[in-house]
Amino acid sequence: MQQLNVELGERSYPIYIGSGLLGQPALFTDHIHGRQVCIVTDDTVAPLYLERLCATLKDYQLLKVVLPTGEAFKNWATLQQVFDALLLNRHDRKTTLIALGGGVIGDMTGFAAACYQRGVDFIQVPTTLLSQVDSSVGGKTGINHPAGKNMLGAFYQPQAVIIDTDSLKTLPAREISAGLAEIIKYGLIRDADFLSWLEVNMAALRCLDAALITEAINRSCSIKAEVVAADEREGGVRAILNLGHTFGHAIEAHQGYGQWLHGEAVGAGMVMALDLSRRLGRLNDTDFERGRSLIAAAGLPVSPPAEMTVEDFTELMSVDKKVLDGKLRLVLLRQMGQADVTADFPLESLNATLNAWRQ
Amino acid sequence: MQQLNVELGERSYPIYIGSGLLGQPALFTDHIHGRQVCIVTDDTVAPLYLERLCATLKDYQLLKVVLPTGEAFKNWATLQQVFDALLLNRHDRKTTLIALGGGVIGDMTGFAAACYQRGVDFIQVPTTLLSQVDSSVGGKTGINHPAGKNMLGAFYQPQAVIIDTDSLKTLPAREISAGLAEIIKYGLIRDADFLSWLEVNMAALRCLDAALITEAINRSCSIKAEVVAADEREGGVRAILNLGHTFGHAIEAHQGYGQWLHGEAVGAGMVMALDLSRRLGRLNDTDFERGRSLIAAAGLPVSPPAEMTVEDFTELMSVDKKVLDGKLRLVLLRQMGQADVTADFPLESLNATLNAWRQ
Numbered sequence: 001m002q003q004l005n006v007e008l009g010e011r012s013y014p015i016y017i018g019s020g021l022l023g024q025p026a027l028f029t030d031h032i033h034g035r036q037v038c039i040v041t042d043d044t045v046a047p048l049y050l051e052r053l054c055a056t057l058k059d060y061q062l063l064k065v066v067l068p069t070g071e072a073f074k075n076w077a078t079l080q081q082v083f084d085a086l087l088l089n090r091h092d093r094k095t096t097l098i099a100l101g102g103g104v105i106g107d108m109t110g111f112a113a114a115c116y117q118r119g120v121d122f123i124q125v126p127t128t129l130l131s132q133v134d135s136s137v138g139g140k141t142g143i144n145h146p147a148g149k150n151m152l153g154a155f156y157q158p159q160a161v162i163i164d165t166d167s168l169k170t171l172p173a174r175e176i177s178a179g180l181a182e183i184i185k186y187g188l189i190r191d192a193d194f195l196s197w198l199e200v201n202m203a204a205l206r207c208l209d210a211a212l213i214t215e216a217i218n219r220s221c222s223i224k225a226e227v228v229a230a231d232e233r234e235g236g237v238r239a240i241l242n243l244g245h246t247f248g249h250a251i252e253a254h255q256g257y258g259q260w261l262h263g264e265a266v267g268a269g270m271v272m273a274l275d276l277s278r279r280l281g282r283l284n285d286t287d288f289e290r291g292r293s294l295i296a297a298a299g300l301p302v303s304p305p306a307e308m309t310v311e312d313f314t315e316l317m318s319v320d321k322k323v324l325d326g327k328l329r330l331v332l333l334r335q336m337g338q339a340d341v342t343a344d345f346p347l348e349s350l351n352a353t354l355n356a357w358r359q
Numbered sequence: 360m361q362q363l364n365v366e367l368g369e370r371s372y373p374i375y376i377g378s379g380l381l382g383q384p385a386l387f388t389d390h391i392h393g394r395q396v397c398i399v400t401d402d403t404v405a406p407l408y409l410e411r412l413c414a415t416l417k418d419y420q421l422l423k424v425v426l427p428t429g430e431a432f433k434n435w436a437t438l439q440q441v442f443d444a445l446l447l448n449r450h451d452r453k454t455t456l457i458a459l460g461g462g463v464i465g466d467m468t469g470f471a472a473a474c475y476q477r478g479v480d481f482i483q484v485p486t487t488l489l490s491q492v493d494s495s496v497g498g499k500t501g502i503n504h505p506a507g508k509n510m511l512g513a514f515y516q517p518q519a520v521i522i523d524t525d526s527l528k529t530l531p532a533r534e535i536s537a538g539l540a541e542i543i544k545y546g547l548i549r550d551a552d553f554l555s556w557l558e559v560n561m562a563a564l565r566c567l568d569a570a571l572i573t574e575a576i577n578r579s580c581s582i583k584a585e586v587v588a589a590d591e592r593e594g595g596v597r598a599i600l601n602l603g604h605t606f607g608h609a610i611e612a613h614q615g616y617g618q619w620l621h622g623e624a625v626g627a628g629m630v631m632a633l634d635l636s637r638r639l640g641r642l643n644d645t646d647f648e649r650g651r652s653l654i655a656a657a658g659l660p661v662s663p664p665a666e667m668t669v670e671d672f673t674e675l676m677s678v679d680k681k682v683l684d685g686k687l688r689l690v691l692l693r694q695m696g697q698a699d700v701t702a703d704f705p706l707e708s709l710n711a712t713l714n715a716w717r718q
Contacts, residue, residue: 035684076435087506092682117680118501118512119592142477147446153477154513233478321476323451325394 002218006137006225008232011157015137015221017214021164022049022125025056031123031159034094036061040082040109041100042069045127048170053100053125063089067105071257074104074144076152082112096121096159102128102175103135103262107153110141114156124158127167129179129213130263133186133220136161138228138241144257148319149249155233163217168208176206177299178263181244183216184294185270186223189240192337194219195294202297239322240339243331244270250316251304260301267300276353277333280345287336303357310354361577365496365584367591370516374496374580376573380523381408381484384415390482390518393453395420399441399468400459401428404486407529412459412484422448426464430616433463433503435511441471455480455518461487461534462494462621466509469500473515483517486526488538488572489622492545492579495520497587497600503616507678508608514592522576527567535565536658537622540603542575543653544629545582548599551696553578554653561656598681599698602690603629609675610663619660626659635712636692639704646695662716669713 001018016027037060041050046066054062065085067078086095099109099122106124113122126136142153168176180202187195198205204212224241231238248269252260271292278288296302304313322329327343330350334340360377375386396419400409405425413421424444426437445454458468458481465483472481485495501512527535539561546554556578557564563571583600590597607628611619630651637647655661663672681688686702689709693699 076439080435083504083511084506087504087510087678090678090682090685092684093680094683115501115511115513117510118499118514140477142474145442145446147443151446151476152442152474154474155477319446319449321452323449324453325451326449 002214004218004221004225006157007229008157011139013158013160015161015163015225017163017165017217017221019164019166019210021162022052022166023056027160027162028057028098028123031121032060032096033121034092034096036063036091036095037098038063038065038082038086038091038095039098039100040065040067040105040112042067042105044069045101045105049100049127049167053098063091067108071104071144071252071262074108074257076143079108079112079143082109083116086116091116093117093120096123098123098125099136100125100127101131102126103131106131106136107141107150108143110139110156110158111143111153114141114154119156121159124161126161126163128171128175129168129217130175130182132163132217133179134182134224136163137221137224139232149252149257151319151321165210165214165217168213173206173299174261174264176208177267178261180205180298181263181267181270181295181300183220184298185241185243185266186220188270188291188333188336189243189331189339190223190227190337191219194223195337199290199294199297202294206299239329239341240331242322243333243339244268244273246317246320246322246328246330247272247304247313249320250313251308253316254308254312255305260305264301267295267298268302268304271295271302272304272353273330273332275356276330276345276349279349279352280332283333283335287333290336306357310351310358313354361573363577363580363584365516366588367516370498372517372519374520374522374584376522376524376576376580378523378525378569380521381411381525382415386519386521387416387457387482390480391419391455392480393451393455395422395450395454396457397422397424397441397445397450397454398457398459399424399426399464399471401426401461401464403428404460404464408459408486408526412457422450426467430463430503430611430621433467433616435502438467438471438502441468442475445475450475452476452479455482457482457484458495459484459486460490461485462490465490465495466500466512467502469498469515469517470502470512473500473513478515480518483520485520485522487530487534488527488576489534489541491522491576492538493541493583495522496580496583498591508611508616510678510680522580524569524573524576527572532565532658533620533623535567536626537620539564539657540622540626540629540654540659542579543657544600544602544625545579547629547650547692547695548602548690548698549582549586549696550578553582554696558649558653558656561653565658598688598700599690601681602692602698603627603632605676605679605681605687605689606631606663606672608679609672610667612675613667613671614664619664623660626654626657627661627663630654630661631663631712632689632691634715635689635704635708638708638711639691641691641693642695646692649695665716669710669717672713
């Protein structure tokens with residue numbers, strides 16, 4: 001087992017990464033401070049891992065909440081099921097919520113924990129590659145609003161993140177690719193060496209080579225932990241973690257949440273961000289092609305849906321949380337392995353990028 | 360104008376108390392960091408003060424959201440109106456929400472600010488006596504759940520609290536009494552001298568003597584600020600601010616929110632807490648009668664609704680947020696001017712208190 005720490009003063013917490021962690025009670029009990037535990041999961045993950053986790057936590061007063069699967073249910077109505085169950089079963093302020101599932105379950109359970117009785121403990125047990133390397137770390141929680149993804153939520157840190165790499169074995173290939181999108185992102189924004197390492201090892205990673213995938217998760221979580229420690233509430237540098245996400249969110253919103261996987265939309269979105277970076281002279285053609293090829297090699301789409309117009313993007317991107325004083329801000333690369341957030345780009349260049357896939 | 364500060368490190372903020380503050384732009388502009396402002400109020404307060412505040416803030420991009428009045432609307436569906444308006448009008452992360460109204464508006468606006476884009480700034484402009492001395496200070500925000508009051512929410516501090524005492528002039532006498540309940544509470548839990556001062560001045564306070572009411576607000580906010588600074592997230596001493604509230608919440612829930620004013624329920628609830636404190640030998644009969652008389656002199660009910668049974672109370676109090684590991688904890692007086700939170704009382708004594716008004 002490997003261990004990292006997210007350094008946030010009194011809100012610091014460990015990330016455990018390894019095989020078989022779901023079956024190790026001590027990892028959980030060290031971070032549970034009451035007698036009541038509520039496991040929140042979805043109807044895809046429940047048949048696979050819920051009973052196993054229940055066995056590990058059998059000494060607690062256990063409540064299980066199984067939500068419908070998918071981004072389409074990431075809303076208040078679904079969250080209400082968690083609150084109803086907690087209140088019906090008299091869970092008090094010392095209860096601990098456990099998010100067992102992918103990013104949607106992690107975001108919703110974290111937000112439920114942030115709101116219930118004004119805040120109770122929670123533990124992230126991410127079961128998808130994407131949530132293991134991204135959403136389970138850093139305390140971003142929330143739900144969608146019809147007008148925009150993750151528009152309602154809280155910065156609320158878990159007590160611990162427990163990553164059992166065995167859970168990847170039941171993951172469809174498409175979900176593995178989606179997770180690789182975020183892993184590639186870390187190389188692009190922060191670590192050129194990691195990017196080269198990914199180019200060498202991409203095929204083996206897609207086959208879930210145990211040592212390599214553990215290493216990739218570890219390096220991804222390390223980068224994320226470092227960025228989050230520097231800027232917990234996204235006042236500055238943390239925004240670079242959104243490379244490709246503004247384009248990607250527009251794609252997800254346009255297609256209807258859950259049609260494209262988040263990682264797929266981020267894959268295509270990152271290619272668009274690389275394209276704009278190239279148009280602005282920040283990257284050369286070789287850099288762009290390296291990035292595009294790596295994203296393609298991960299099995300991800302490298303262009304947006306053919307039917308999306310410039311107007312679709314413009315409209316959907318204008319509600320992005322990075323918009324300030326009416327000005328759209330985007331994460332762009334300065335060079336391979338370095339990114340910044342900027343509103344300093346000509347609208348024509350952005351439009352050229354949005355148009356590039358329309359011909 | 361008087362100024363206090365709530366000392367919470369980087370989350371510290373001022374409380375301004377005085378006449379005519381709604382018309383002073385500088386008090387607001389010092390605490391607004393963007394161009395967008397969203398005033399949230401209700402359909403009772405809007406006709407009285409909304410245009411005045413809009414005139415004061417005319418240089419901003421102003422959005423007005425007028426919600427239906429009352430505790431019955433303190434829920435997610437109503438909150439959704441705020442989110443819809445913010446998103447429709449493209450309010451970004453630098454927007455500032457202003458709560459113009461009583462405790463319900465303050466709690467809801469604060470929770471909306473806590474959730475919108477994972478947290479934006481907000482300013483409290485409490486217009487009722489109760490919200491001026493209690494709910495606007497300290498960062499407790501939230502909404503009700505059918506199973507319990509304030510069950511969903513956040514600890515989220517405002518940028519400033521601006522108390523314009525002129526707004527009390529339009530307040531019905533019943534609401535003044537409700538505010539006095541919380542003012543009396545501060546004396547009972549923390550300041551025997553203040554309690555004596557209130558006994559002397561209660562009649563003049565009910566007539567809204569300007570100097571006396573300003574002094575009462577100032578002393579109340581000082582005590583609250585001190586308690587909150589010592590324990591922001593209610594891990595300990597802050598719970599004493601809930602004197603009478605566990606009984607009071609049960610009364611409100613039983614009657615249907617909004618039938619009894621919160622302060623009225625707290626008034627009767629404090630008499631019940633004094634009664635239990637007496638039964639446990641913590642107070643003598645004279646102390647009890649002093650407290651009961653002062654609450655009566657404020658124009659508040661001093662007994663629960665006649666139709667409420669012991670079972671009603673037991674059932675409704677069991678979901679209180681102070682319940683831990685199945686054990687009900689109550690705020691009781693140690694002596695006049697001192698309180699603690701305890702689960703150390705015989706059930707028979709509690710039942711005797713619950714029965715006392717049934718004969």
